[in-house]
Each structure stands twice: as C-alpha cells, then as structure tokens.
Amino acid sequence: MTAAKPAQRPSVPHFSSGPCAKRPGWTPQNLKDAALGRSHRAKIGKNKLKLAIDLTREVLEVPADYRIGIVPASDTGAVEMSLWSLLGARPVTMIAWESFGEGWVSDVVKELKLKDVTKLTAGYGELPDLSKVDPASDIVFTWNGTTSGVRVPSADWIRADRQGLTICDATSAAFAQPLDWAKLDVVTFSWQKALGGEAAHGMLVLSPRAVERLETYKPAWPLPKIFRMTKGGKINEGIFVGETINTPSMLCVEDYLDALNWGKSIGGLKALIGRADANTKVIADWVAKTPWIDFLAKDVSIRSNTSVCLKFxxxxxxxxxxxxxSDFVKKLVAMVEKEAAGFDFAHYRDAPAGLRIWCGATVEAADVALLTQWIDWAFVEAKAQLAKAA
Structure with a gap:
C-alpha cells in the first residue's frame, strides 16, 4: 500500500526543539547592524547587551525589581550557576519528570553531594504529586519538560509564604507560557528556544529573595569564575546591566535583539503565547482525527504548547x-526529511519512541498543518515497509 505525497511543503520546515525555527521573515540581512569586530566592553557592545536585557524585561514582562543577566553556556550554564551558588543553605526538593530535570537531580546529588534532598519524580507524560513539595525547602524544577511535552499547569502549588527559593528552568516555556513571577525566585532560559535565537548564551533572572541569598550565604565548595555572581559579599550589579562574565557573540546578541523586536512588534508576550497555542491546536485537531497517534501527556492541562510530544x-x-x-520513528522522520518537508521532529533520545514537534511562536500554523500531512504520508509508507519486512 502506498499513499500520494502531499502537494505542498511547509515554507519553513524547521521543527527542532532547539535550536528552533527563526522568526517569520528572518534573513541574515537582519543582522547587518551587529557590532562585529568590536569589544563587548566598548560603548556599542555595552549598549546592545543592556538593550537585550531591557527588551527581555519588556517582552517577557519581568518585574522591575528582578535582575536579568546574560550568562555563559546557554540555559545549562544559567541553571548550573544557580545550583552551585544558591543551594546548600537549606533542604532541597528536586522535581523531575523527564531527562533534563533528571540531570539537575544528578548534579545536586552526585556533584554537589547534598544530603538533605527530596526527589519527586514521574514518568514521561506525567507530573509528580506537586502537593508534596515542602515550602521550607529550596525547590528546583523545569516549568516545561522539553523532552516529555509536559509542563506545570500553573504555579498554584508554590506557596506565596515559602521559606525556600524556587529555581525554575524555563528554557522551553519562556515567551510561550505565562510565568508566575511572584512564585519564582530564579528563572533560566536560552535564546535558541522560543524566540529562535542562536546558541551558547543563557539568561538568568533573579528575584530580590534570590539576591538576598547570594549576599548572605556562601557555599562550602569553590565556585568557578563563570559561576560567580557576587563581589565582596554583594551582588555583582555589572552582570545585570550587560557587563558579561565572559565574551558573548555580538552576532548572536544582534540576532536576539531582532527576535525580541519581532516579538514586541506582533503584540508582545500575549501574542507570542497565542501563536504557540494556535500551533498546538493544529496538532490537537490532527490527533483528534488520526487513530494511530496521540499525545504523550494524557492530561490536556499539562500538555506543552512548545515541545509537543506524541506517541504512536x-x-x-x-x-x-x-x-x-525507535527504528520505525527514524524511518518515518527520514522520509519526511528527504522530501525537505520537515526536519528534526523525532523523539528525544531518552524519551519514549514517538514524535516531538516544536510549536513555539516562531513557527507558522500553516507549516504545522502541512507537516502533519507529510507525517500521514510517511506513516503509511513506513508501516507498509514494516509489514513487508515481517
């Protein structure tokens, strides 16, 4: 049995969950004003870095008393800075339901070797019981599980009168899902996710409570230079006005500025979230009429609108x-990629076999719809090959 190929291909066939699709209309010409060959400590470099911070605050609607810094090593670097600089002052609750959350658990238990650690875990497609979180402990969690397609539905489970800090890896949630800033003390993300920026730069957002911890607590272990956020026991304010710890790529900075300005031009955070929701609805409508595919997350309230994970x-x-x-998925995805109709939408290597389609704001709903048609075609072809080989 064979199926006819769809008549159209997506205009932008990029569905990777990181690096993600560039914003609509992007061309290299958008980066013509990049401060190439200039020092990031020169006036032009400092101004662009400060502008990146200011636009992040505006588009992401970060409270005025929260500090925002550009840090090394993408979201991973921002999370590691937070874990190594802030944890150890009180018990820790680690929450994980997919591979990246499990990675943070491993770092805290095996590398920092903290003893008073409670682990709340769940399998792919589910959330742990968040009612078990101890508000007296520090809490480390991902807002959106990039490899499982599961997000927290809200921050209602976090106590307003908590004693500990909340450290939130929001890398595939920022700019696509509403973050409850009053419940978050540390938020991290990277440019290459929801705004389709380039890799290697992380963003670190600190609440006043997190700054207080930094200024009153000194970890028992030494901190590498790129993790240090204080000087003489006080917060290093320079980091939060664009005086980066190490050298950033000014080309990547220009690209991030372009993405932020695009987000601002279409209506800001509300519009960005709306685009991601609209893309995910295309997937939901397709799943509803397709008997051989379903969401990995059964509960609609916890399904991601960015890293949409599906199972056969x-x-x-x-x-x-x-x-x-996994071999079946690879074959199906390879068929679509060979036709240049969709790239990088297979499951993450540690996740259950299936599909992971990025539906963030930089993706067009029309392209998502066309991708599903090509998946329909490839499924029939791949299943026929499977039957023939049996």
Missing part, C-alpha cells in the same frame, strides 16, 4: 520492542 497507538507499532519502535 497503532498495534503494529506498539507491539514492537523499544529499539524497533
């Missing part, structure tokens, strides 16, 4: 072992 439900696929299911 067809008996011919589910009856295969894990490796064989």
């Amino acid at each position: 439900t067809d008996a011919a696929i589910t009856s295969l072992n894990g490796d064989a299911q």
Whole structure:
C-alpha cells in the first residue's frame, strides 16, 4: 500500500526543539547592524547587551525589581550557576519528570553531594504529586519538560509564604507560557528556544529573595569564575546591566535583539503565547482525527504548547520492542526529511519512541498543518515497509 505525497511543503520546515525555527521573515540581512569586530566592553557592545536585557524585561514582562543577566553556556550554564551558588543553605526538593530535570537531580546529588534532598519524580507524560513539595525547602524544577511535552499547569502549588527559593528552568516555556513571577525566585532560559535565537548564551533572572541569598550565604565548595555572581559579599550589579562574565557573540546578541523586536512588534508576550497555542491546536485537531497517534501527556492541562510530544497507538507499532519502535520513528522522520518537508521532529533520545514537534511562536500554523500531512504520508509508507519486512 502506498499513499500520494502531499502537494505542498511547509515554507519553513524547521521543527527542532532547539535550536528552533527563526522568526517569520528572518534573513541574515537582519543582522547587518551587529557590532562585529568590536569589544563587548566598548560603548556599542555595552549598549546592545543592556538593550537585550531591557527588551527581555519588556517582552517577557519581568518585574522591575528582578535582575536579568546574560550568562555563559546557554540555559545549562544559567541553571548550573544557580545550583552551585544558591543551594546548600537549606533542604532541597528536586522535581523531575523527564531527562533534563533528571540531570539537575544528578548534579545536586552526585556533584554537589547534598544530603538533605527530596526527589519527586514521574514518568514521561506525567507530573509528580506537586502537593508534596515542602515550602521550607529550596525547590528546583523545569516549568516545561522539553523532552516529555509536559509542563506545570500553573504555579498554584508554590506557596506565596515559602521559606525556600524556587529555581525554575524555563528554557522551553519562556515567551510561550505565562510565568508566575511572584512564585519564582530564579528563572533560566536560552535564546535558541522560543524566540529562535542562536546558541551558547543563557539568561538568568533573579528575584530580590534570590539576591538576598547570594549576599548572605556562601557555599562550602569553590565556585568557578563563570559561576560567580557576587563581589565582596554583594551582588555583582555589572552582570545585570550587560557587563558579561565572559565574551558573548555580538552576532548572536544582534540576532536576539531582532527576535525580541519581532516579538514586541506582533503584540508582545500575549501574542507570542497565542501563536504557540494556535500551533498546538493544529496538532490537537490532527490527533483528534488520526487513530494511530496521540499525545504523550494524557492530561490536556499539562500538555506543552512548545515541545509537543506524541506517541504512536497503532498495534503494529506498539507491539514492537523499544529499539524497533525507535527504528520505525527514524524511518518515518527520514522520509519526511528527504522530501525537505520537515526536519528534526523525532523523539528525544531518552524519551519514549514517538514524535516531538516544536510549536513555539516562531513557527507558522500553516507549516504545522502541512507537516502533519507529510507525517500521514510517511506513516503509511513506513508501516507498509514494516509489514513487508515481517
């Protein structure tokens, strides 16, 4: 059995969950004003870095008394800075339901070797019982599980009168999902996710409570230079006005500025969230009429609107072992990629076999709809090959 190929391809066939699709209409010409060959400590460099911070605050609607810094090593660097600089002052609750959250658990237990650690975990497609979080402890969690397609539905489970800090990895949530700033003390993300920026730069947002911890607590372990946020026991304010710890790429800075200005021009945070929601609705409508595919997350309230994760439900696929299911996914995705109709939408290597389609704001809903048509075609072709090989 064969199927006819769709008549159209997505205009932008990029559906990777990071680096993500560039914003609509992007061309290299948008970066013509980049401060190339100039020092990031020169006036032009400082001004652009400060502007990146200011626009981040405006578009992401960060409170005025929260500090925003550009830090090394993408979201990973921003999270590690937070863990190594802030934890150890009180017990810690680690919350994980996918691979990146599990990575932070491993760092805290195996590298920092903290003893008073409570782990709340759940499998792919589910959330742990958040009612078990101890408000007296520091809390570390991801807002949106990039590899599982599961997000927290809100921050209602975080106590307003908590004693500990909340450290939130929001890298695939920022600019696509509403963040409850009053409940968050540390927020991290990277440019290459929801705004389609370039890699290697992280963003660190600190509440006044987090700054107080930095100025009153000194970890028992030494901190590498790129993790240090204080000088003489006081917060290093320079980091939060664009005086970066190490040298940033001014080309990447220009690209981030372009993405922020685009986000601002279309209506800011509300519009960005709306675009991601609209893209995800295209997937939901397709799933509703397609008997062999479903969301990995059963509960609609916790489904991501950025890293949308799907599983196959067809008996011919589910009856295969894990490796064989992964091979089926690879074959299907390769068929679509060969046609230049969609790239990088297979499951994450540690996640259950299936599809992961990025639906953030830089993606067009029309392109998502066209991708689903190509997946329909590839599914029929790949399943026929599977039956022939049996």
